[in-house]
C-alpha cells in the first residue's frame with residue numbers, strides 16, 4: 587500500500603472460532619435478528635484485529651515456556667515501566683505509590699463508585715458515552731445524571747453551564763469523565779479540562795477520569811492527563827489507564843488506577859481489600875511491562891495505520907455515501923458516524939445494518955438516546971476489512 591511499515595497491519599488474521607467476543611458472538615436479539623455469524627462483518631467492540639507487538643508475545647511465550655503458573659508478584663520493574671511510559675509519552679509524573687492495579691477498567695470504575703459514592707448519589711456522565719458507565723453507576727446504587735455533549739459542526743463540546751448546574755446539585759458527588767471520549771472522539775483540550783476540574787472541585791464532585799484511550803491521539807492533537815493540570819485536579823481525581831487499548835491487550839485484563847491523593851487512595855484500597863481483588867494475573871503483569879517498556883515502536887506504527895484508516899473512511903464516505911457524516915477524530919480508534927440523514931429510527935437503523943449491510947457496528951443508541959441515528963465503527967483493523975464494511979454499508983444505504 588506504499589508505506590514502509592515494519593509490521594504488517596494489512597494482514598488478515600482469522601479470529602473466527604477463537605472465542606473472540608467480536609467475531610464469535612451474535613448480535614441483534616433485541617431487534618429480532620439472529621444472524622449467522624460468518625456472514626456478518628464485525629467492527630463493533632473496541633479491540634484491534636492486529637497481532638500484538640512481538641516483544642509482548644515473546645514475554646508471554648517466555649511465561650508459557652517456563653510452565654509454572656503459580657502465584658506471581660508485581661515486580662518493581664513493571665511499575666517503573668508504567669511510570670516511564672506516562673512520563674515520556676504525556677509528560678505526566680506519577681509516583682509509584684499512587685498506583686494500584688485492577689482487573690479491568692470497568693471493574694475499576696465499579697469499585698470507585700463503591701469507594702466514593704453513597705446509595706442515591708448522583709453521578710455525572712456526558713452522553714453519548716461509553717455505555718458500561720451506566721451499569722457502573724446503577725449496579726452500585728447510584729443514579730445517572732447526564733451532562734449531554736453538544737454537537738458543534740463536525741465535533742462535540744462540553745456544555746459547561748449545564749455541568750455547573752449538575753455539579754451544584756447536593757446529591758451529585760461523582761463524575762465519570764472520558765478522555766479521550768468514547769465514542770465522539772474528542773481529546774479534551776487543557777482549557778476544557780481545567781474548567782471541568784474547577785467546577786467539580788468547587789462543588790465537591792470527585793472525578794474519575796477514564797484515560798484508557800490516552801495514547802491513541804491523532805496527528806495535531808495532544809492528550810492532557812487530567813491529574814497533571816494542577817493540584818486541584820490532581821487531588822480530586824482517580825485516573826484509569828491501561829495497556830489494553832494501546833497495545834490490544836484487553837484479554838489480559840490488567841488496568842492501572844492512579845490515585846495521587848492519599849485519602850482517596852486509602853478508600854479505594856479498602857474496597858480492593860474488602861473484595862480481595864488486586865492480585866493480577868501473571869500474564870497481565872508480563873504483558874503490561876513488555877508493552878510499556880518495548881511496545882512504543884509497534885504502537886507508533888499502529889497509530890499511523892489507524893489514522894490512515896480514518897482518512898480512508900472519510901474519503902470513502904464522501905465518494906460513496908455522502909449522507910453519512912463522520913465526526914472529526916481527535917483520539918481513540920473509534921469513528922462516530924451520523925446516519926440521521928438516512929435513518930433516524932435507531933432500531934430500523936440497526937436492523938438495516940445487520941440484515942442489509944451485514945455489518946455489525948456499535949449502534950449509537952446504546953451510548954444513550956443522544957446516539958440515536960449514529961453508529962460507531964472500529965478503525966483498528968486491516969484496511970481491506972474496513973473497505974469491505976464500507977462497501978457493504980454504501981451498497982445497502984445508497
Ligand SMILES: Cc1ncc(COP(=O)(O)O)c(C=O)c1O
Pocket residue numbers: 632689690691692693716764768796798799828830836841
Ligand atoms: C472508555 C473505555 N473504558 C473502559 C473500557 C473497557 O475496559 P476494560 O475492558 O478494561 O474493562 C473501554 C473499552 O472499550 C473503553 O472504551
